[in-house]
Amino acid sequence: MISSSQYGSHSWELLVTVDHQHEEVQKEFLLRVTGDLHIGGVMLKLVEQIKISQDWSDYALWWEQKKCWLLKTHWTLDKCGVQADAKLFFTTQHKMLRLRLPNMKTVRLKVSFSSMVFKAVSDICKILNIRRSEELSLLKQSEDSLKKKKKKDKNSKEPVTEDILNLCNSPVSSGLSGSPGLYSKTMTPVYDPISGTPASSTITWFSDSPLTEQNCSILAFSHPICSPDTLAEMYQPRTLADKAKVNAGWLDSSRSLMEQGILEDDQLLLRFKYYTFFDLNPKYDAVRINQIYEQARWAILLEEIDCTEEEMLIFAALQAQYHISKLSLSSEAQDFTCESEVDEVEAALSNLEVTLEGGNASNILEDITDIPKLADNLRLVRPRKLSLKAIKPYWFVFKDTSISYFKNKESAQGEPIEKLNLKGCEVVPDVNVAAKKFGIKLLIPVADGMNEVYLRCDNENQYARWMAACVLASKGKTMADSSYHPEVHKILSFLKMKNWTMSPQAISDPESIDMKPECFVSLRYTKKYKSKQLAARILEAHQNVSQMPLVEAKLRFIQAWQSLPEFGLSYYIVRFKGSKKDDVLGVSYNRLIRIDIATGDPITTWRFSNMKQWNVNWEIRQVAIEFDQNVSIAFTCLSADCKIIHEYIGGYIFLSTRSKDQNETLDEDLFHKLTGGQE
Secondary structure (H helix, E strand, O other): OOOHHHHHOOOEEEEEEEEEOOOOOOOOEEEEOOOOOEEHHHHHHHHHOOOOOOOOOEEEEEEEEOOOOEOOOOOOOOOOOOOOOOEEEEEEEEEEEEOOOOOOOEEEEEEEOOEHHHHHHHHHHHHHHHOOOHHHHEOOHHHHHHHHHHHHHOOOOOOOOOOEEOOOOOOOOOOOOOOOOOOOOOOOOEEOOOOOOEEEHHHHHHHHHOOHHHHHHHHHHHOOOOOOOHHHHHOOOEEEEEEEEOOOOOOOOOOOHHHOOOOOEEEEEEOOOOOOOOEOOOOOOHHHHHHHHHHHHHHHHHHOOOOOOOHHHHHHHHHHHHHHHHHHHHHHHOOOOOOOOOOOOOOOOOOOOOOOOOOOOOOOOOOOOOOOOEEEEEEEEOOOOOOOEEEEEEEEEEEEEEEEEEEEEEHOOOOOOOEEEEOOOEEEEEEEOOOEEEEEEEEEOOOOOOOEEEEEOOOOOHHHHHHHHHHHHHHHOOOOOOOHHHHHHHHHHHHHHHOOOOOHHHOHHHHHHHHHHHOOOOOHHHHOOOOOHHHHHHHHHHHHHHHOOOHHHHHHHHHHOOOOOOOOOEEEEEOOOOOOOEEEEEOOOOOEEEEEOOOOOOOEEEEHHHEEEEEEEEEOOOOEEEEEOOOOEEEOOOOHHOOOOOHHHHHHHOOOOOOOOOOOOOOOOHHHHHHOOOO
């Protein structure tokens, strides 16, 4: 019986279930509490009642009905809204989680289930020695890919045992801080910039880390290449709608794993979510570079991103070069010192410069008051309905961010036939080096959609100059910008890789090199060509990259991936305000693209640089964005929660604020301010 004095004190009983491993001790406890008791006091009362001597410091209260942690220990039960009907669990904040990395390896490690996902990913990246954790996030596997995996397991005669790399003894995952040396700009290089192997000076660091030399090798190197059978068993998103389903799985960075229904020992995918690879440096980023390379490689092999046959052969050649170089490295004891200075490898999407031999920086200062211009004879192609394309030569002048064209050079002093403003346009390469075709496809925004224009160049150099100018103009930049010449160089180096010639010596005996060509291309090409034909074509393309070191082959692969028109686009199915049909919205690092869901053709492009503000109406789940020149759009997201798109936009804007002058600490508050929303 309860005395009347106890009734008068407004106390009540609170049921708490304790998550512990002692079978002989009860798990459910009734505590008599009052509304003004703080959360810390509840935990203290509970531990006293449990009477088990152990470290409870990692434990916290989880409120099952509300799906939230009670982490503010100074708050009272009344302030938290906890009443007698609440079911509380006293459980550990750090739990085991399985993560599938971009290289398809699975690691098992302890992760905070109570921290926001943004912080949890930062801790995971410290364990894995991946800098710039803000570029990655956690992704739930789509239902379609899980169905395919279950079907594969069902059809398999032998039980599938997955090779899991166990990193559960990590100091970071136990709540301790990671080695500060890993993130210091003045530190000794961690990796050899040529081969990507751990530098001798860091062997001592590996000895007291869960990331031993062997484990580091698993993460920093590409390992046995998959067979076509393995590829066929993997889920391949075929349509834009399929790709949109995959992107619906991104976790909310502003909420914890537990709040999003993730349980202990669940499997998630760790992926690069934001395609802005900042401050890539081979001296420190062997694991990061390899994981980006692997994410790119699988995107190509599973045809998640479109590429031409010529481009597919370049990707195959670079993979083959990596494979061959790695074999030669393992068979020969390499004893060399790299005397040349290794420049930092910049991987902003518009410019990934790969210089493993330090070049002399040009000190020539351009006259910034005089914006350069291009003037040349090009051919203009305009697609026409129900007729052949009209191809005509004109005199073209490129100045600022516009292209004007005239009947001939002599009439260039007068009014142009037409002036095309390229700001905000889509620029797509239309190139076939073997056929000597160097085209630039321009999709220029107009009131009722996109105006399609093709420019045809005569040769590689002309194409590189005009293509680079178009790419910069689409972003609102002129040729006076410092990134123009590196962009020209990048385009030329990519064309050079495509420009291979038949060498009978190289192709006479494809079997002389231990290479399975089917491992380097997507299924479409293994069905199209026989193995010997494929090997010959890959080795033909391989001649241009045969002298590349290991790390450079991977960086060139990443660079070629970045050059693809669809690179960095994440798709969502949306319904625009006022529209009667669904569209696809492509979100990239610098723009949003409205795409026709039936044809896949872009309809309109909006650049982040022209964006004034964006907000979300959380009641009707509608995203509204305002751009310059009184342009406004609003849409609801049908394939995912609108919070995911809101976080994508805010995340890209956050990443654009990074600079090398800053120290390595991230402004986490600014990230959550831009991405968190006001739900």
